[in-house]
Amino acid sequence: MTTQPSPSVPPHPIVTWSNSAQDAMEGDLVTALAYGTPAGGCVVIPVSPTGLVDRDAGTVGVTTSLAFNGKLFNILRDPRVTMAYHTRQHGFSSVPDFVLAQGRADVPLKPSPEVLATLAPRVERFLGEVPTGTFWDWILKDYFNNRVVIDIAVHRVVSWPEPHGAGQPDVAGADLPGVPESQAAPAKGTEPRVDTRKVAGQVGKLEHQLVGYRGADGFPVVVPVRVTGRSEHGLLLSCPAGLLPPGARRAGLTAHSFGPQAIGLANRVCTGWLEVDGDQVVYAPHTTSGFAAPPIKSVQTFFNGVFAKQGWRKAQREGTLAKLAELKARQ
Known part of the structure; x- marks a missing residue:
């Protein structure tokens, strides 16, 4: 399947x-x-997009x-x-590039049976065969039948020739854009609010570590980092020179690992305060x-x-779809 721009997405170069x-x-x-995030921060989460990209249309998807x-x-806000x-890792490409695709997302709030039908071969190629049968069809019904594809109209692609x-x-x-200015400190202060020793141990065990922040033009920027230690002020990070802007700002940190077909997933997602000097x-x-x-596919x-x-x-109990629809109507 290739992603197609939603009719609600305005034309883009x-x-x-x-x-x-x-x-x-x-x-x-x-x-x-x-x-x-509404406060000017950023959240970074691992996802499996199953190769959703349409080069001719200038879109990627998830x-x-x-x-x-x-x-x-x-995302609707x-x-x-x-x-x-x-x-x-465990994918179908061997190029060394570290690639960022920045764009505007269109969020459909109703699953399309036609789109879902075309997802099946992609899911099996990347994530392996989906179990079937009376029990599995029932247990996976809400996981698959309520699935949508978010189309992202690409605004900019930045590619570094090295993986880090x-x-x-x-x-x-x-x-x-230019370098983003520092942000005002949160009302509750900038110091850690969780156990940094515990977080450092959790993140340090995971192979892939990334930090995301809001760029000068509002698009998130994601860069690879490594947790090298900790202090009373937070986690100590290393990063290739020039990738993180100087100053202080809200930022998201994620670390994750996974095996073939994304089995044995583990992740840690944080929000917090980043200082670069x-x-x-x-x-x-x-x-x-x-x-x-656990690294067991059936489990x-x-x-x-x-x-x-x-x-x-x-x-359904909380009327979430109605709330999402109200947000979408404001766009």
């Missing part, structure tokens, strides 16, 4: 990106989706279940999002959440179905 960027977009098993709808509120194609963001980037589409980079986590799934699939059922029932 088609961005033509490089072959190596296209290869990463088509082949990455797990990427990172970044979106803004699927999500309406049962897991927390991110949709933020501010549709500027970024996909970071940051690891070729080193080297001179290639930019397709809109020119890069020369080579000194300190991240103070304010919130943290995450999970670790992971079962819990995907269970959590989707719980999330869908909660959404």
Whole structure:
């Protein structure tokens, strides 16, 4: 399947990106989706886009279940999002590039049977065969039947020739904006609000680590980092020179790992405060959440179905779709 711009998305100049960027977009098993928060921060979460990209239309895409709808509120408030194609692990591409695709997301609130039907071969290619039968059809019903494809009209593609963001980037589409100014400190202060020793241990065990922040033009920027230690002020990070802007700002940190077909997923997602002063980079986590799934496909699939059922029932009880529709109508 290729993504197609939704009729509700205004026409946009088609961005033509490089072959190596296209290869990463088509082949990455797990990427990172970044979106803004009302307070001017950023959240970065691992996703499996199953190669959703339409180069001719200038779009990329990602699927999500309406049962897991927390991110949709933020994306409907501010549709500027970024996909970071940051690891070729267990995927179908071997190019070294670190690729950011920044664009505006269109969020459909009703699943399309035609779109869902075309997703099946993509899901099986990237994530393996989906179990079937009376029990599995029931347990996975809400996980698959309430799924939508978010189309992202690409505004800019930034590609670094090295996997950790080193080297001179290639930019397709809109020119890069200037350096974002520092943000005002949160009312509750900038110091860590969770146990940094515990978070450092959790993040340090996970292979892929990323920080996201709001760029000067409002689009999220995602960069690779490594947690190298901790202090009373937060986690100590290392990052290739020039990727993080100097100053202080709200930022999101995510760390994740996964096996073939995205089995054995583990992640840690934080929001917090980032301070950059020369080579000194300190991240103070304010919130943290995450999970670790056992590396057994049937168990992971079962819990995907269970959590989707719980999330869908909660959404129905709380009138979540009506609230999302109201937000969408304001766009």
